[in-house]
Amino acid sequence: MAILKAGGAYVPLxxxxxxxxxxxxxxxxxxxxxxxxxxxxxxxxxxxxxxxxLDGKALLSQDLGLTLVLPEVLLSDPAYVIYTSGSTGAPKGVVQTHRNMARLFASAAEDFSFSNQDTWCLFHSYAFDFSVWEIWGALIHGGKLVIPTHHQTRDTAAFVELCQQHQLSVLNQTPSAFGVFAEHVVAHDISLPALRYVVFGGEALQTQHLQSWCQHPANAQTELINMYGITETTVHVTFAPIARQEIDQIHIGRALADQAVYILDAQLQPVPVGVAGEMYVTGAGLADGYLGREALSAERFIDNPHGVGTDCEKLYKTGDLGRHQRDGRIQFIGRMDDQVQIRGFRIELGEVTHQLSSITHVDSAVVIARQSQGTQVLHAYLKLEHSVDEQQHTQEIERIKREAAAFLPAYMVPEQMTLMQDWPLTVNGKIDKKALPQPGEGVSGSKQVAPSTETECQLRDIWAELLDYDGTRISVNQSFFELGGHSLSLMKLVQRLHQVFNVSVSIKEAIEHAQIDQLAQLLDKKVLDLQLSEINEAELDEVEF
Known part of the structure; x- marks a missing residue:
């Protein structure tokens, strides 16, 4: 807020x-x-x-004077620059103006009834454009903005408690995060009477994300809103209220009042209703382009052949596929290229591939987005310059992840990695991505070890269910992440452990005990400690050791 009032543009880091x-x-x-x-x-x-x-005490001790004159801020001035993944290996900055940010909420006012009584939450990283909606949506309407800790955004129970404590009324979520949130709320029969809106964005909403929530009678007052948007179009483009009885027909609705979505063919001509084409966005909200990338800006922000005589002179080429339904609503189909969205973050697979290939001893890499337990995760396949023993695969993967984390943000470091001796090839000599192994295949060279205790058997069954994996092929010395686990499925695992064993396991503990045999020992100790704590002094005197 201080940056904007001072006439500057903020770049979240x-x-x-x-x-x-x-x-x-x-x-x-x-x-x-x-x-x-x-x-x-x-x-x-x-x-x-x-x-x-920003040391609070030091700043308060400074005499800033009383003659500060703030400059006039024009609607055409830049308000913020948010960087998104770039296909060339370097992120690119999207410039948005005060006009674009202000008209977002003016346009949304036709579909929402936000007020100064609302409490919002900054759930997402402020480097992600969903935060623009969260921060300024609260402040522009005079509402309250709750800023959770990193731990609270990762611990579902802690976050639900925060929602109850502050009577959260507007919750913005990526569908993957909401799926975990909803499972916890339903499993514990929690009521959130203050919650008026859940607004989805950042990735494609699917029926499975909503099933548990909509089958539960509590929280029926909450409106579910699906919104499609891109950083280049100022967060949101469309508005789609989702009725509980319509969750098997997910769509992204219609464009906001001051925007339009064209679905065009390769010749930029409209396609018939029901036919898939590329989505182009026009109207208010289009960015000024990419900072310092004139050629790329001209490639993605093109002249609008259908906007002659209107204010919609430009089209933004989204790279997304969609189709118009007969009722005028738009169905989102997916990406046309190697760009994906993982929990709201837009990622160029080419950038991740480029960075992984530059790591020491890595000869080549292939990165794909794989559907896993209701969400997309990145899976990297790596061929090393020199072969290593299968017993060293796990150590090599951990090394590569550490080096990748030095120059890629956490959401771009693949959670699943597989080392390859050779690439499967098509008849044309290209890498056959369809023939790449599934998670857990060929990752570890150690001999499969079957469960030997009741706890290990229970954990194997839990893993098989959460990871959608054949339990007979799970070894107790394999890592949860080697078999396809990721951060969201880890949160589900922690919830399931509490339900089955009636003890609390933190996310940190689950990561540190990622194998079944390790986790079983931790659980047995926690269960024993719980049992001992429940024995009162009188009973303890009667115990013979």
């Missing part, structure tokens, strides 16, 4: 991103001033800009 990426963005955007909390400033040592340390 996620402190969880690698220092190399942060410094690239700082230099690419020519940032002159960076505001950083004390614990984050260290990551910016190499940046060529002035860093202001």
């Amino acid at each position: 996620d402190p969880n991103s690698p220092a190399e990426r942060l410094n690239y963005i700082i230099n690419d955007a020519h940032i002159a001033l960076c505001l950083a909390q004390p614990q984050c400033a260290a990551a910016l040592d190499e940046a060529q800009c002035q860093v202001v340390n």
